[in-house]
Amino acid sequence: MMLMTRERRPLRRTGLMSEFDRIHNLVDELMNEVFGSWVTPSLTTTTTPTQTPAWLPYVNMWQSGNELVVEFYLPGVPKDSIELNVTEDTLTLSGKCPTPWGNNTPTIYRYEFPHGEFYRQMTLPFSVNPEKVSAKFENGVLRVTLTPISSTSKSHKVQIS
Template sequence: MSLIRWQPLREIDTIRQQINHLFDEWMHGQGHESLFTKLNATWTPAVELTETDTDIILKAEVPGMEAKDLDVEVSTDVVAIAGEYQQEKQQQDKSFIWSEFRYGQFQRIIPLPVSIKNEQVKAEFKNGVLMLTLPKVEAVKRKVVKLDLGVQEAAREAMTKERQHQEHLQDTMHTRAAAEVGAN
């Protein structure tokens, strides 16, 4: 009897191949509906959000779409993108043998991480990529003042000395005034 070394990665690869084969048959099997048709799955565009100091940049991939077929709505905290992929009109003598294209309506709602100025949004559509530049709302900045307690204490002492000096001058003036009145 000979020993055979156990190779777990080879067994995992075999299982992966069997699962891939099972899904391929299920999705693309001859004479059967695909998995997407059975589930009536919808497609939504992939999005990317980036942030700068002043803006939020939203990019959405909508390949094969034209700008006129997109409906984009922007509020202060949400962007909604909707549209519809139209199936091309087939000629009478042609029929599909295989199609993995998805047709129909789609909608994607993207919550924004900060409030934006929705009246000032800039849009660009190029090569199937929608890019929105969403300017951020400027939050009311609270004025912060740093207090230097040493300076305040020195200012308070200076004011106290000044007040004492003023009181001394007033006392001196009263004394002189009283002396002049007594002399007359």
């Protein structure tokens, strides 16, 4: 899902209509600041009651031939802070994206990049073999390739290359 924002052109309205325009612009800004483009969970995404993620990465999922491919958009996230677990019917991704300033406390004028902890658990569209999963992290995109199978449900921790 792509979130599109519209650019407002100044209108030369006066009176009541100018106030409506001002309120509309304020609501748009508030919605973008509160929800942003990073908090767009799909219907198949859940978070656990004990975890409140700071942000949710974008996800693409498609079937190509006999494989299910899932991509997560994780800009700025170090590979070693990503954890990926797969069961027969569920894919779980968690991790943390640090702030660029570390432990320092700078004066921030605008900061829209995602940071903090993330957690996504997705129900897969069909059963997969948790032991036949590959994952590659390149240019801020984690690509997970899964193979369908019918077997007993087990969890398997996936190494990311």
